[in-house]
Amino acid sequence: MRGPLLFSDIDTPGLASLEGYRRGGGYATLAAVVGKKPADECIEIVKQSGLRGRGGAGFPTGLKWSFVPKNSPRARYIVCNADESEPGTFKDRELMEKNPHLLIEGMVLAGYAIGSNTGYIYLRGEFEYIQRILDRAIDETRAAGLSGANVAGSGFRFDLHTHLGAGAYICGEETALLSSLEGFRGQPRLKPPFPAVEGLYACPTLVNNVETLMNVPHILNHGAAWFRQWGTEKSPGTKILSVSGPVKRPGNYEVPLGMPLSQLIDDLCGGMRDGMKVKAVIPGGSSVPLLPASLLDTGLDFESMNAAGTFLGSGGVIVIDEGTCMVDALWNITRFYEHESCGKCTPCREGTYWMSEVLRRLEHGEGRADDLDLLADLADNILGKSFCALGDAAAMPVQGALLHFRDEFEHHVTHRSCLVNRRRDGLSVVRPCEQAHA
Amino acid sequence: MSATRSLVAALSSDLLQPLRISDATRAEIEKSLTRYPNRRSAVMPVLWALQLEIGWLPPAALRYAASVVELPESEVFGIATFYTMFNLRPVGRHHLQVCMTLSCSLMGADRLFRHLEKKLGIGHGETTPDGRFSLRRVECLAACGGAPCLQVNFDYHENLDEAKVDRLLETLE
Ligand SMILES: Cc1cc2nc3c(=O)[nH]c(=O)nc-3n(C[C@H](O)[C@H](O)[C@H](O)COP(=O)(O)O)c2cc1C
Ligand code: FES
Numbered sequence: 001m002r003g004p005l006l007f008s009d010i011d012t013p014g015l016a017s018l019e020g021y022r023r024g025g026g027y028a029t030l031a032a033v034v035g036k037k038p039a040d041e042c043i044e045i046v047k048q049s050g051l052r053g054r055g056g057a058g059f060p061t062g063l064k065w066s067f068v069p070k071n072s073p074r075a076r077y078i079v080c081n082a083d084e085s086e087p088g089t090f091k092d093r094e095l096m097e098k099n100p101h102l103l104i105e106g107m108v109l110a111g112y113a114i115g116s117n118t119g120y121i122y123l124r125g126e127f128e129y130i131q132r133i134l135d136r137a138i139d140e141t142r143a144a145g146l147s148g149a150n151v152a153g154s155g156f157r158f159d160l161h162t163h164l165g166a167g168a169y170i171c172g173e174e175t176a177l178l179s180s181l182e183g184f185r186g187q188p189r190l191k192p193p194f195p196a197v198e199g200l201y202a203c204p205t206l207v208n209n210v211e212t213l214m215n216v217p218h219i220l221n222h223g224a225a226w227f228r229q230w231g232t233e234k235s236p237g238t239k240i241l242s243v244s245g246p247v248k249r250p251g252n253y254e255v256p257l258g259m260p261l262s263q264l265i266d267d268l269c270g271g272m273r274d275g276m277k278v279k280a281v282i283p284g285g286s287s288v289p290l291l292p293a294s295l296l297d298t299g300l301d302f303e304s305m306n307a308a309g310t311f312l313g314s315g316g317v318i319v320i321d322e323g324t325c326m327v328d329a330l331w332n333i334t335r336f337y338e339h340e341s342c343g344k345c346t347p348c349r350e351g352t353y354w355m356s357e358v359l360r361r362l363e364h365g366e367g368r369a370d371d372l373d374l375l376a377d378l379a380d381n382i383l384g385k386s387f388c389a390l391g392d393a394a395a396m397p398v399q400g401a402l403l404h405f406r407d408e409f410e411h412h413v414t415h416r417s418c419l420v421n422r423r424r425d426g427l428s429v430v431r432p433c434e435q436a437h438a
Numbered sequence: 439m440s441a442t443r444s445l446v447a448a449l450s451s452d453l454l455q456p457l458r459i460s461d462a463t464r465a466e467i468e469k470s471l472t473r474y475p476n477r478r479s480a481v482m483p484v485l486w487a488l489q490l491e492i493g494w495l496p497p498a499a500l501r502y503a504a505s506v507v508e509l510p511e512s513e514v515f516g517i518a519t520f521y522t523m524f525n526l527r528p529v530g531r532h533h534l535q536v537c538m539t540l541s542c543s544l545m546g547a548d549r550l551f552r553h554l555e556k557k558l559g560i561g562h563g564e565t566t567p568d569g570r571f572s573l574r575r576v577e578c579l580a581a582c583g584g585a586p587c588l589q590v591n592f593d594y595h596e597n598l599d600e601a602k603v604d605r606l607l608e609t610l611e
Contacts, residue, residue, distance in 0.1 A: 075475075084580045085577075085578060085580065086578075087539045087540055087541065087577070087578040087582070088540070088541055088578070088582050089578075089580060089582070090580040090581055090582055090583055092580075093580045093581070124580070125521070125523040126523075126579055126580065126589060126592070127580075128592040129592055129593075161473045163473075163482065163483070164482065164483065164486055165482070165521070166482060166485070166486070166521035166522070166523040166524050167521050167522035167523035167524075167576075168520065168521050168522065169577065180482070181479060182478065182479055183474075183476075183478035183479045183480065183481040183482065183507065183509075183517070184478075184517070185516060185517055185520040186520060186521070201475060201476075242582065242583060243583065244541035244544075244545075244582035244583050244585055245541055245544050245545070245585075246544065246545065250582075250583040250584075250585075251583045252583065282540075286539070286540055286578075316582070318540055318541050318544075318582070320544065321544075324544060329540060329543075329544070332538075332539065332540050332543050333540055336539055336540075336577055336578070339577060340577065342520075
């Protein structure tokens with residue numbers, strides 16, 4: 001067993017087929033709930049469970065469900081965010097590839113709870129093979145009467161479709177995702193109104209992450225108290241963490257929320273490769289501030305991470321070793337946001353470009369005396385001032401790196417060379433700062 | 439800007455010929471229109487269906503997509519240019535998309551990319567003269583645990599190094 005809940009049976013052969021999924025008890029919850037348990041009660045159970053969104057923001061799921069107006073004359077939609085493009089994150093891919101029916105069951109149940117008859121799964125373009133897996137699974141459920149006109153003989157109708165993106169990080173942001181799904185360029189929209197009130201086609205729309213929705217069948221099956229046996233009071237349940245970087249065993253791990261980061265890295269991932277040492281860890285995808293090695297005992301839950309000055313985010317744990325130049329690593333991160341900024345608002349479009357430009361010259365030994373202040377100023381002028389949270393995601397890593405590793409940045413300015421300046425044979429490249437000064 | 443330039447280049451080539459698409463693609467397009475309450479929403483699936491058949495989106499394909507979803511051509515062009523995976527110029531049979539984002543970079547993506555550039559004699563965004571390979575730097579592919587990695591068209595290849603990527607290239611005709 002790779003994990004207590006979502007990963008308990010993930011490697012079972014045949015799980016991706018309807019038959020295999022049913023063999024492990026799949027769709028029993030759907031049959032017991034749809035048309036039998038009042039929808040309000042379902043929302044209440046999810047609220048009691050304390051489940052929080054696994055897509056990045058950690059918003060309480062039951063509360064979000066309760067925001068969807070009950071007697072709106074308009075259609076209601078449910079949209080699964082399967083864009084998974086936060087750097088460092090690769091859990092939804094494995095979950096959907098191996099257990100597509102758990103997502104479908106979760107979506108039908110969520111649809112039933114909020115009174116929605118139509119769902120869309122928005123996949124990033126690179127996941128074309130997963131679209132084929134999901135389409136096949138959806139066809140199976142339609143043929144078996146588990147989705148479509150009459151779900152499990154209850155009279156409830158639920159139609160489910162997949163939609164393939166085409167390469168744009170911004171489409172993971174929920175309002176940009178909805179723009180994209182409607183056939184526009186994937187640019188974000190102003191909030192409020194939030195999607196729960198006015199989302200897809202200006203209709204009430206529930207947007208949830210893949211992992212969030214996959215928790216739902218388990219919660220409705222076993223109840224809120226059962227779910228709370230894992231995790232902490234404010235972050236109940238488990239979380240799938242995607243670990244990357246030079247650890248011995250990178251990969252996806254399902255752990256109870258609250259587990260110390262060091263336990264994940266040292267015990268589950270087997271520690272660092274080749275005698276390397278941890279320099280810093282980005283705990284929640286590249287959008288969150290990093291933690292220096294001194295804070296590795298921080299618990300992997302929403303509140304502990306906030307107390308340490310960062311976020312659990314998407315659970316993309318990127319481990320950075322001591323041989324890595326922080327200026328170089330941060331430059332890589334800011335180039336990502338510069339490339340992915342959708343261009344709609346000035347602070348993000350211009351700010352991400354300038355942060356990359358300043359980091360480029362620091363990295364190339366061309367830094368100026370006031371560059372660190374300039375960098376901090378740029379980050380400050382994006383944070384909270386951009387149209388959507390992509391800007392914040394670009395600014396926070398810069399602030400985190402400057403806070404914990406300022407000396408390394410200063411060294412690049414004053415010595416025009418790199419403090420690390422170490423060639424890691426077989427692992428890395430000759431970076432610009434090494435080339436210039438080796 | 440480069441997208442505009444490539445469109446101009448494509449327009450001036452032989453691509454003003456009528457578009458020929460298979461019945462299967464037409465059927466796929468018809469099916470995609472049934473999934474949404476309006477035609478506009480089908481623009482991405484329509485573009486995908488066309489690109490999967492043709493390999494890229496020549497102006498005639500964009501024009502055809504515009505007529506299907508009942509939008510101005512300029513609007514469809516604006517949508518196609520927004521998304522990096524829509525090819526507005528021809529690509530090779532095997533589109534090597536190498537992830538350069540942090541986790542892959544930490545594990546040697548830069549070196550892998552440089553190796554491919556040297557081996558194939560092409561750079562980012564270029565295609566070998568025989569039309570066999572195109573090379574591109576891309577952002578995180580959601581395979582960071584298998585870094586460094588790349589996608590050949592839609593196929594993932596993970597935990598790569600120079601030797602492995604050489605063997606991979608040999609299998610791609
Ligand atoms: C720039 C940006 C990118 C995002 N990317 C994703 C993503 O790839 N997947 C995801 O589930 N949520 C992503 N989110 C969060 C979504 O906007 C949204 O909060 C989430 O899908 C809600 O689902 P949840 O409540 O189940 O977490 C992103 C947010 C921002 C600002
Ligand atoms: S960083 Fe390369 S796949 Fe995520």
